[in-house]
Amino acid sequence: MRRISLRLHGAYVEAYLYFDFAWLISKDGLIRAFDIEEYCSKRLNGSGNAASKLFANNQRITPENLDPEVNRLLKPQSSIDVSENDIERFSYTFKSLFDFKSILDFRFYYGRAFYSTEKSIQQFTAQGRDDLEFNGIGRTVKQPLHERLVSDSACRQFQCRYGAVSAACGRDGGLIGFGANSDESNWEIEFGKFAAQSYGIELNPDAISNLHTPTEVEFYRAQSSRATADISNKLKSEEGRPDKLELTTVGERSYEEQTKLIANLVRQVGQAPKRIFLFKSTLWIEFENGTMRRVVATEADKVSDNPTITQSFAAPGRILATSLTSIGVIAEGDDQVFLWKNKRWHVLVDDQVHSVRGYMNSRRYRNVVTAVRRDQVELISLFN
Amino acid sequence: MNRLAAESDGIVFGFTSRNARTYKSMNYHRHKIKKNKTLWSPTVAVTEEAGFFNASDDSVWSCHAGNHWWVSENAVRVIGQLGERVAFFPRCDNHPGPWHGYPVSVTNDEHYEVPEEIISEWESGKNPHIDDLVAGRMRKFKI
Numbered sequence: 001m002r003r004i005s006l007r008l009h010g011a012y013v014e015a016y017l018y019f020d021f022a023w024l025i026s027k028d029g030l031i032r033a034f035d036i037e038e039y040c041s042k043r044l045n046g047s048g049n050a051a052s053k054l055f056a057n058n059q060r061i062t063p064e065n066l067d068p069e070v071n072r073l074l075k076p077q078s079s080i081d082v083s084e085n086d087i088e089r090f091s092y093t094f095k096s097l098f099d100f101k102s103i104l105d106f107r108f109y110y111g112r113a114f115y116s117t118e119k120s121i122q123q124f125t126a127q128g129r130d131d132l133e134f135n136g137i138g139r140t141v142k143q144p145l146h147e148r149l150v151s152d153s154a155c156r157q158f159q160c161r162y163g164a165v166s167a168a169c170g171r172d173g174g175l176i177g178f179g180a181n182s183d184e185s186n187w188e189i190e191f192g193k194f195a196a197q198s199y200g201i202e203l204n205p206d207a208i209s210n211l212h213t214p215t216e217v218e219f220y221r222a223q224s225s226r227a228t229a230d231i232s233n234k235l236k237s238e239e240g241r242p243d244k245l246e247l248t249t250v251g252e253r254s255y256e257e258q259t260k261l262i263a264n265l266v267r268q269v270g271q272a273p274k275r276i277f278l279f280k281s282t283l284w285i286e287f288e289n290g291t292m293r294r295v296v297a298t299e300a301d302k303v304s305d306n307p308t309i310t311q312s313f314a315a316p317g318r319i320l321a322t323s324l325t326s327i328g329v330i331a332e333g334d335d336q337v338f339l340w341k342n343k344r345w346h347v348l349v350d351d352q353v354h355s356v357r358g359y360m361n362s363r364r365y366r367n368v369v370t371a372v373r374r375d376q377v378e379l380i381s382l383f384n
Numbered sequence: 385m386n387r388l389a390a391e392s393d394g395i396v397f398g399f400t401s402r403n404a405r406t407y408k409s410m411n412y413h414r415h416k417i418k419k420n421k422t423l424w425s426p427t428v429a430v431t432e433e434a435g436f437f438n439a440s441d442d443s444v445w446s447c448h449a450g451n452h453w454w455v456s457e458n459a460v461r462v463i464g465q466l467g468e469r470v471a472f473f474p475r476c477d478n479h480p481g482p483w484h485g486y487p488v489s490v491t492n493d494e495h496y497e498v499p500e501e502i503i504s505e506w507e508s509g510k511n512p513h514i515d516d517l518v519a520g521r522m523r524k525f526k527i
Binding site: 013103105118171197199213214215275332334353 | 516
């Protein structure tokens with residue numbers, strides 16, 4: 001595995017890559033949209049074009065045939081440092097309307113951003129370079145963010161798929177809002193509660209899986225229909241292949257038989273489960289004895305009548321959160337971040353992080369991982 | 385705190401500096417005796433366990449429900465056998481006690497969310513006990 005990091009220096013608490021920017025949130029409530037491509041082209045001289053491919057638009061890379069300049073940059077432990085001054089110089093800056101102590105999660109989907117503080121969930125409009133302009137003196141915006149409060153619950157984890165946005169809000173429950181692929185400029189999410197409590201949610205066309213407790217998974221019957229929204233090329237670059245289906249309703253708890261089968265598989269392991277992490281087609285289970293197993297719980301996007309469990313493998317230590325990239329699964333540990341690839345855990349970041357995430361569904365940032373450390377945001381571009 | 389007595393189910397210490405409370409290190413949180421009881425890490429001495437309670441009592445790290453909480457500076461210390469870094473001391477209405485406590489993590493048991501008033505207390509002041517990264521992890525139910 002080869003890698004290179006772009007290190008954005010400064011104290012940020014969250015970051016997300018969307019449209020042309022690294023969206024950076026700092027504790028003072030400022031939201032910066034850092035123009036990655038512009039920085040690469042103006043600051044990195046001969047390497048600008050290759051760096052831009054690695055960090056600003058992976059669509060311009062052919063993984064099986066990397067060009068020489070990209071190859072040259074992908075040296076072991078290589079990095080490019082971006083100073084705080086350059087971040088200011090190449091960023092558009094907005095002020096959040098909402099005070100917070102912590103940002104719990106941050107997600108962009110179909111041109112809108114959702115972020116949660118310890119008190120509430122907010123939505124704002126994502127902007128691309130076309131919506132913003134550099135006038136020679138400073139950077140200005142043509143449109144405001146249209147930031148607004150959309151829920152009084154605090155969300156620990158968003159999931160966005162099939163035109164829906166879900167929010168796992170602990171004892172406040174599991175929330176979901178439909179129609180998030182709408183192209184109406186004033187569309188605002190309307191969350192409804194479907195689960196009494198929630199520590200993680202995953203979305204499939206016929207079922208929504210929910211962690212009722214950190215070790216207890218339940219399924220809710222859902223319905224979906226053919227997606228009708230016609231999305232722009234600009235959005236296609238971000239959302240990858242648009243979903244052909246969109247979720248329309250969620251019902252009561254269901255799939256009792258499949259739930260029992262999964263519980264039996266776990267019981268047969270003979271170890272106490274410590275934590276479950278939900279993915280689209282699998283559940284990753286961390287056991288108290290420090291091992292993990294995967295349960296394959298869906299088949300062709302549907303809840304499987306015949307779930308299976310894999311052999312055990314060692315956990316990299318206590319896992320706090322997981323995320324997915326095209327290269328493998330990312331696990332945030334207490335003191336390091338790991339990547340599961342080729343049946344091995346690799347240390348991706350040797351530091352504690354506010355957050356770490358991959359961009360599995362993005363075309364533009366498919367190979368990039370963002371890790372928000374205390375003194376920098378690290379954009380890690382990964383290639384086999 | 386001083387060791388006061390060794391009883392059949394644990395060792396009693398006393399007295400906390402602020403409220404003159406007693407504390408009992410329970411055997412079932414030191415050894416696998418009962419199911420569903422979290423265990424202190426072997427690296428935490430029994431006297432340290434009592435010291436955590438004394439520090440919590442002294443700093444008034446008590447939540448609205450009257451329970452006491454403890455974490456090391458920036459949560460660097462692992463205190464439980466499942467990697468827990470936070471200690472919980474359930475409210476005890478008997479004075480002087482004994483109180484008791486055990487390591488907890490909301491990642492394994494959702495009943496142990498660190499309350500916002502405790503996180504805010506640890507995060508505040510000129511010399512915060514935890515920084516914004518650790519406070520954020522607590523609010524995200526990561527530790």
